[in-house]
Amino acid sequence: MAGALPVSPLAPAGFPELPVIGGVRFAAAEAGVRYKGRTDVMLAVMDPGTSVAGVFTRSATRSAPVLDCQAKIGGASDSGAAILVNSGNANAFTGRYGEESVAAICAAVASATGVPQGRVFTASTGVIGEPLPHDRILARLDTLTGALAPGAMEQAARAIMTTDTFPKGSAAQVEIKGRAVSIAGIAKGSGMIAPDMATMLVYIFTDAGYDQAALQSLLAELTDRTFNCITVDSDTSTSDSLMLCATGAADVDATGNPAFAEALHGVMLDLAQQVVRDGEGATKFVEIRVTGAASDADAKIHAMSIANSPLVKTAIAGEDPNWGRVVMAVGKSGAAADRDRLTIRFGDILVAENGWVSPDYREEDAARFMKGQELVIAVDIGLGAGAATVWTCDLTHQYIAINADYRS
Amino acid sequence: MAGALPVSPLAPAGFPELPVIGGVRFAAAEAGVRYKGRTDVMLAVMDPGTSVAGVFTRSATRSAPVLDCQAKIGGASDSGAAILVNSGNANAFTGRYGEESVAAICAAVASATGVPQGRVFTASTGVIGEPLPHDRILARLDTLTGALAPGAMEQAARAIMTTDTFPKGSAAQVEIKGRAVSIAGIAKGSGMIAPDMATMLVYIFTDAGYDQAALQSLLAELTDRTFNCITVDSDTSTSDSLMLCATGAADVDATGNPAFAEALHGVMLDLAQQVVRDGEGATKFVEIRVTGAASDADAKIHAMSIANSPLVKTAIAGEDPNWGRVVMAVGKSGAAADRDRLTIRFGDILVAENGWVSPDYREEDAARFMKGQELVIAVDIGLGAGAATVWTCDLTHQYIAINADYRS
Numbered sequence: 001m002a003g004a005l006p007v008s009p010l011a012p013a014g015f016p017e018l019p020v021i022g023g024v025r026f027a028a029a030e031a032g033v034r035y036k037g038r039t040d041v042m043l044a045v046m047d048p049g050t051s052v053a054g055v056f057t058r059s060a061t062r063s064a065p066v067l068d069c070q071a072k073i074g075g076a077s078d079s080g081a082a083i084l085v086n087s088g089n090a091n092a093f094t095g096r097y098g099e100e101s102v103a104a105i106c107a108a109v110a111s112a113t114g115v116p117q118g119r120v121f122t123a124s125t126g127v128i129g130e131p132l133p134h135d136r137i138l139a140r141l142d143t144l145t146g147a148l149a150p151g152a153m154e155q156a157a158r159a160i161m162t163t164d165t166f167p168k169g170s171a172a173q174v175e176i177k178g179r180a181v182s183i184a185g186i187a188k189g190s191g192m193i194a195p196d197m198a199t200m201l202v203y204i205f206t207d208a209g210y211d212q213a214a215l216q217s218l219l220a221e222l223t224d225r226t227f228n229c230i231t232v233d234s235d236t237s238t239s240d241s242l243m244l245c246a247t248g249a250a251d252v253d254a255t256g257n258p259a260f261a262e263a264l265h266g267v268m269l270d271l272a273q274q275v276v277r278d279g280e281g282a283t284k285f286v287e288i289r290v291t292g293a294a295s296d297a298d299a300k301i302h303a304m305s306i307a308n309s310p311l312v313k314t315a316i317a318g319e320d321p322n323w324g325r326v327v328m329a330v331g332k333s334g335a336a337a338d339r340d341r342l343t344i345r346f347g348d349i350l351v352a353e354n355g356w357v358s359p360d361y362r363e364e365d366a367a368r369f370m371k372g373q374e375l376v377i378a379v380d381i382g383l384g385a386g387a388a389t390v391w392t393c394d395l396t397h398q399y400i401a402i403n404a405d406y407r408s
Numbered sequence: 409m410a411g412a413l414p415v416s417p418l419a420p421a422g423f424p425e426l427p428v429i430g431g432v433r434f435a436a437a438e439a440g441v442r443y444k445g446r447t448d449v450m451l452a453v454m455d456p457g458t459s460v461a462g463v464f465t466r467s468a469t470r471s472a473p474v475l476d477c478q479a480k481i482g483g484a485s486d487s488g489a490a491i492l493v494n495s496g497n498a499n500a501f502t503g504r505y506g507e508e509s510v511a512a513i514c515a516a517v518a519s520a521t522g523v524p525q526g527r528v529f530t531a532s533t534g535v536i537g538e539p540l541p542h543d544r545i546l547a548r549l550d551t552l553t554g555a556l557a558p559g560a561m562e563q564a565a566r567a568i569m570t571t572d573t574f575p576k577g578s579a580a581q582v583e584i585k586g587r588a589v590s591i592a593g594i595a596k597g598s599g600m601i602a603p604d605m606a607t608m609l610v611y612i613f614t615d616a617g618y619d620q621a622a623l624q625s626l627l628a629e630l631t632d633r634t635f636n637c638i639t640v641d642s643d644t645s646t647s648d649s650l651m652l653c654a655t656g657a658a659d660v661d662a663t664g665n666p667a668f669a670e671a672l673h674g675v676m677l678d679l680a681q682q683v684v685r686d687g688e689g690a691t692k693f694v695e696i697r698v699t700g701a702a703s704d705a706d707a708k709i710h711a712m713s714i715a716n717s718p719l720v721k722t723a724i725a726g727e728d729p730n731w732g733r734v735v736m737a738v739g740k741s742g743a744a745a746d747r748d749r750l751t752i753r754f755g756d757i758l759v760a761e762n763g764w765v766s767p768d769y770r771e772e773d774a775a776r777f778m779k780g781q782e783l784v785i786a787v788d789i790g791l792g793a794g795a796a797t798v799w800t801c802d803l804t805h806q807y808i809a810i811n812a813d814y815r816s
Contacts, residue, residue, distance in 0.1 A: 057739075059736070059739035060738065060740075060741075060744070060746070060747065061738055061747045062739070090732075093747065093750075093760070093764060093765075096764075097764065128732025128733070129760065129764075129765055130732075130765075310803075310807070310811070311811055314807070314812045315812065317808065317812045320812070323537060324498075324501060324535060327500070327501045327536055328467070328536060330468065330469055331467035331468045331470070332468075333468075337468040337469065338468070339470070339501065340503065352501070355502075356501060356502055356503030395718075397808050399718070399722070400725065400803065400807075403718070403722035404726025404728065404804075
């Protein structure tokens, strides 16, 4: 599937120049798990002393690799770590066989890299319910370890793509205690996007040092403001995994440093928004800003109700300023709202207030606004100080085309 | 929009022959609220002694007519009742002007029919947020009252259509205490279908007598098993209204009669399923049966999660037996599940059990099954005795086409 689709019109101009992160090396290879003629396995190996944090899908039907990673997160960081990811097959709902695949891969990676098996993390993304032909991956392990290189992060980003139309990367640099620290991450994701914890596959690396437990807290907190604020189609993957590795190679401890947290937030938000920009069939990137809700939690419920409404998303696809559907989505969300206190803006255009269309509203202004590729829809609930911002895309014919025959 | 679309391939062969319900008369007219060249207003007038029950959307942005109806339900039944419905404009999110429209219509209908204003119920369906040109309706009131006839129920069903591709009617007859009792109902609905109480517009009439309070309880109970078990697109209307009128003309009190409740359930389920069969762009009618859940409530959460999943619905549109997406939808629902206890059947085909694909499963069998127009997907959660069945349709290109330019 990947490669067959035209690149999303919302894609960035190109893959960003990522800084080399000291203490981690990457490699990618063609294992032929499912796709032909492209890379489909990536390996990352981190030096001893690396702290590893991770957040994962809350799905009750989590994949075997996710369960294995969850059991391992939080372990000692003095022996290095490794991450192996394949695309084309999710190794999800594959019963006992799925667990055997994970065990076989972890054992082989441990043996090939010298990293203890308890510090080898894996992920698989692609079709659910088919056995993972892990022998094909094991057969490429020597190639992978032989190719490990500090600068091969873009190759890793390409190897984990499924229906993605472009590889996703982001980076930031920040000075901490007089030392330069780099953060760089990659992500994949395009459909089945409605994170309930982390979403999709995301791997972020930094050469800062960071206390293991504090890193886990920071990652969870920032995930709630980034990856948990995006949705393409309201469907939540069985495989969502987000890992953050702090190698310490820059020789500075960033634990608790606000500048580091801010830079990391920027990288995570950029990657999350890139996933939306590659939403299956997307032609519009939409920011939904809800303010004035009874609480932040209520604001997010309203925002996600708007962002997930098929009628709102198809209206956006049709460039129709159908704000009545925004009213509908607020009304059905289940969070507190008062019809007569709502204020709705499309960009700078005041559309509705006090329970009805604004007297100054002219549909032709809104229609012109809707032709843009980047849209902001702002709703003030008029009840309190709760706020949330989420990001989504439109729902188009191409989404149907991609998903009505993904496996065919 | 209505009339421009081809009739749904899932439509019944034709509109059913409905029995005449003693004690109620119908009329329809062309008021030109929005549509041209078709009827868009219906009036029903019930004799004194009619009990009227109603359930309505729980949306926080309910329309003015819904709020008015909710205030009136439960009133005395000794002076008759009337229902006026227009299509083309929902009179929702229209502020003070919306309330004035409702008041003007109720006053005029009361004056034209002799029914007290507190027993005049209205509904409006169509575009949200535009003022209802109620003068056009008032101008047709004399025509409507002059045309009132006991057998004009199909005309009423046609007048309330919006994006519906066929009018919806259903009837049952049942003997109670030696007397023949008839039940007949009409419905409209096609998109914005994910009832959270009643859904869409539904009007059911019977010539049985029935205690007012008991009728309300019966209607609410049966709604939970019919209209609250369907979904087209997970979007809940601001205007959903379901009313049940028992005229008593058959001179028999059906209060508490199980045969009556069963017949009424049949009519409601038929109408609810017809709404799904007219789901915007639908080409498949899908029954989702969930058993073995921890509770009935959990079963319904799982069933609705499957029925609303865009990825499940597009797979069905593509005739792809992608049962992995069913696993995904169970996993994300939030209700209790254990990956390794799930059993999934497509029709009679055992697809998956014990956390993996069944050893006897052959994809070609499932692919053949998916070509059918009426599909049953059954999931046993393996945890308890909770069960629920819901009905939905597939998600197709035509849904996008209809909704990307509904207002244009």
